[in-house]
Amino acid sequence: MNKEKLLEVKNLRVEFGNKNNKFVAVNDVNFNIYKGETFGLVGESGSGKTTIGRAIIRINPAAGGEIIYSGKKISGKIDSDTDRALTKKIQMIFQDPMASLNERAKVDYIVSEGLYNLKNYGTEENRKKIVEQALLDVGLLPEFASRFPHEFSGGQRQRIGIARALVMEPELIIADEPISALDVSIRAQVINLLSELQKQKGLTYLFIAHDLSVVRFISDRIAVIHKGKIVELAETEMLFDCPLHPYTRSLLSAIPTPNPRVERNKKIESYDPGSSHFDYDKNPPSWVEIVPGHFILGNEREVSEYRKQLD
Numbered sequence: 001m002n003k004e005k006l007l008e009v010k011n012l013r014v015e016f017g018n019k020n021n022k023f024v025a026v027n028d029v030n031f032n033i034y035k036g037e038t039f040g041l042v043g044e045s046g047s048g049k050t051t052i053g054r055a056i057i058r059i060n061p062a063a064g065g066e067i068i069y070s071g072k073k074i075s076g077k078i079d080s081d082t083d084r085a086l087t088k089k090i091q092m093i094f095q096d097p098m099a100s101l102n103e104r105a106k107v108d109y110i111v112s113e114g115l116y117n118l119k120n121y122g123t124e125e126n127r128k129k130i131v132e133q134a135l136l137d138v139g140l141l142p143e144f145a146s147r148f149p150h151e152f153s154g155g156q157r158q159r160i161g162i163a164r165a166l167v168m169e170p171e172l173i174i175a176d177e178p179i180s181a182l183d184v185s186i187r188a189q190v191i192n193l194l195s196e197l198q199k200q201k202g203l204t205y206l207f208i209a210h211d212l213s214v215v216r217f218i219s220d221r222i223a224v225i226h227k228g229k230i231v232e233l234a235e236t237e238m239l240f241d242c243p244l245h246p247y248t249r250s251l252l253s254a255i256p257t258p259n260p261r262v263e264r265n266k267k268i269e270s271y272d273p274g275s276s277h278f279d280y281d282k283n284p285p286s287w288v289e290i291v292p293g294h295f296i297l298g299n300e301r302e303v304s305e306y307r308k309q310l311d
């Protein structure tokens with residue numbers, strides 16, 4: 001794999017609310033995404049996954065830390081040229097294709113929206129060609145451009161959402177639970193389409209999901225997030241073969257075909273951060289690279305236990 005860093009997220013913190021009533025949704029989050037890879041971000045509902053995605057595309061401001069794209073800082077104040085370039089290079093695909101498309105607009109307009117905003121598509125004829133090609137790329141007919149979203153199935157609507165991202169010729173696509181609202185029968189088709197597009201166009205993905213089994217087959221590396229903090233990050237095989245953090249283990253034990261190593265440790269069925277395992281007030285955790293490429297959040301005692309498990 002090409003190891004060129006495309007995105008660097010460093011000590012990211014995102015807060016909501018105000019001074020008197022502050023809620024820290026994302027706390028001290030660190031990861032890199034390499035060019036051409038699929039990076040899976042997994043955690044239960046409310047853990048902060050979408051907030052991270054929205055911080056990358058600058059909808060949620062970073063209260064701390066920084067985000068770097070292709071070596072350039074993109075969090076905090078940036079100049080308008082960088083902002084414009086980013087709008088093209090980083091695109092997001094949303095969870096619910098039934099809710100994310102403007103019902104009153106034709107597909108032609110929906111897919112072109114980003115182009116209209118940037119006003120750099122050349123002639124009207126050229127814009128139509130770009131839309132047609134994007135529809136073909138996602139397996140839809142060019143004539144669908146003149147139809148309205150309600151005429152399509154959930155899977156087709158998600159393809160329209162993907163076409164809307166593709167017209168911008170992005171490098172990084174943040175796919176925020178792109179299949180969780182779809183029928184089980186068509187989920188694989190959308191995953192296969194994303195994989196195919198990645199190969200054809202050299203795309204990089206940040207793939208957000210709440211279920212480890214969804215990201216297993218498409219991710220090169222996976223980060224597990226719990227209550228706004230990444231607790232474990234490793235290459236996919238490593239994470240499934242040797243999950244270390246109790247929260248990762250509890251997510252894995254929820255998968256119908258359990259991981260044999262997790263099965264051996266029957267005690268860990270659910271993860272309770274309030275349990276004695278995490279005596280964080282006295283002994284705060286840090287983010288440690290336990291072996292090359294395998295990161296874990298833990299205090300000294302936990303990290304030494306994790307090291308023993310790897311021996």
Ligand SMILES: Nc1ncnc2c1ncn2[C@@H]1O[C@H](COP(=O)(O)OP(=O)(O)OP(=O)(O)O)[C@@H](O)[C@H]1O
Pocket residue numbers: 016017023025043044045046047048049050051052210
């Ligand atoms: N605009 C906001 N204002 C206040 N709190 C917010 C806002 N957006 C998100 N939150 C809170 O931040 C936390 C993280 O939310 P986020 O949407 O990132 O979680 P998620 O892991 O993506 O969950 P889901 O899978 O349900 O989308 C949640 O507690 C959520 O209620």
